[in-house]
Amino acid sequence: MTRWLDADEQRSWRAWIAATLLLPDRLSRDLQESAGISLSDYEILVHLSESPDRRLRMSDLAEATLSSRSRLSHQIDRLTAAGFVDRQPCSEDRRGAFAVLTPAGWDFLVESAPVHVASVRDNLVDVLTPEEFAELGRICAIVSERLRPAAGCDADCT
Amino acid sequence: MTRWLDADEQRSWRAWIAATLLLPDRLSRDLQESAGISLSDYEILVHLSESPDRRLRMSDLAEATLSSRSRLSHQIDRLTAAGFVDRQPCSEDRRGAFAVLTPAGWDFLVESAPVHVASVRDNLVDVLTPEEFAELGRICAIVSERLRPAAGCDADCT
Numbered sequence: 001m002t003r004w005l006d007a008d009e010q011r012s013w014r015a016w017i018a019a020t021l022l023l024p025d026r027l028s029r030d031l032q033e034s035a036g037i038s039l040s041d042y043e044i045l046v047h048l049s050e051s052p053d054r055r056l057r058m059s060d061l062a063e064a065t066l067s068s069r070s071r072l073s074h075q076i077d078r079l080t081a082a083g084f085v086d087r088q089p090c091s092e093d094r095r096g097a098f099a100v101l102t103p104a105g106w107d108f109l110v111e112s113a114p115v116h117v118a119s120v121r122d123n124l125v126d127v128l129t130p131e132e133f134a135e136l137g138r139i140c141a142i143v144s145e146r147l148r149p150a151a152g153c154d155a156d157c158t
Numbered sequence: 159m160t161r162w163l164d165a166d167e168q169r170s171w172r173a174w175i176a177a178t179l180l181l182p183d184r185l186s187r188d189l190q191e192s193a194g195i196s197l198s199d200y201e202i203l204v205h206l207s208e209s210p211d212r213r214l215r216m217s218d219l220a221e222a223t224l225s226s227r228s229r230l231s232h233q234i235d236r237l238t239a240a241g242f243v244d245r246q247p248c249s250e251d252r253r254g255a256f257a258v259l260t261p262a263g264w265d266f267l268v269e270s271a272p273v274h275v276a277s278v279r280d281n282l283v284d285v286l287t288p289e290e291f292a293e294l295g296r297i298c299a300i301v302s303e304r305l306r307p308a309a310g311c312d313a314d315c316t
Contacts, residue, residue: 002272012295018302020178021224026305066179114160125167127304136297137170139290144176146285147184
């Protein structure tokens with residue numbers, strides 16, 4: 001027996017879809033205009049910048065950015081061509097290549113971060129009360145934790 | 159002066175990003191497995207099914223699905239090839255073409271909807287309390303209403 005969404009649930013579901021389509025689109029457009037980079041490419045640089053030695057194994061980077069390996073590989077090609085990332089082979093394990101943030105990539109992040117943060121504030125954080133934003137984060141954590149692939153699976157299953 | 163995100167805001171922001179990447183990915187994979195269609199193509203059929211005469215102008219469909227015109231055009235090509243959608247020209251206005259849900263498209267929706275709703279429940283609605291899901295919808299509505307393009311702009315600006 002199908003449990004259809006009732007009218008209120010339908011409304012919530014539509015609002016969720018709209019926000020999840022419109023917000024990344026706006027943030028990505030703001031980043032493209034101000035820094036010439038997409039949101040998902042930017043997120044890769046952020047993850048590298050926050051890692052020890054500013055580098056991550058490709059498999060860990062795929063997990064951190066929730067990207068497929070093939071999509072990530074294309075993104076890293078693009079970021080390498082831009083001079084923001086270097087690939088470093090891993091001597092022991094061919095599959096264990098690293099992506100490393102270059103000094104140019106770091107400078108780029110330092111320069112573009114203020115505009116990006118302002119865009120995140122303008123379009124999300126400051127549109128809500130602090131309590132609403134905290135509640136949004138709490139609820140999204142419940143949803144994402146349940147969906148996140150089991151830790152270590154990537155290493156064990158490939 | 160840049161107002162950086164503090165640690166709590168950063169955590170909420172990361173949870174939002176994770177949920178908005180993981181959930182559509184899961185729903186789309188469930189739809190692909192059960193019905194051989196992506197979530198965004200499926201959403202087009204839903205919007206058509208809910209419209210008078212099961213048809214919409216391409217410009218209205220683009221607005222409803224928050225899709226760019228060029229992306230939507232590719233999707234409609236795919237759905238037409240599958241036999242789920244027909245294009246109908248508009249005699250008065252070349253730009254005013256319609257997309258129409260075919261009987262086969264309607265049957266496909268009727269058949270695949272129960273599995274899709276179950277997936278939405280399993281991965282979002284039933285993971286939360288009714289209060290949390292309602293609050294998520296309320297907050298997303300605030301965010302999306304602010305981001306939504308002004309109504310009628312598409313007609314006035316093209």
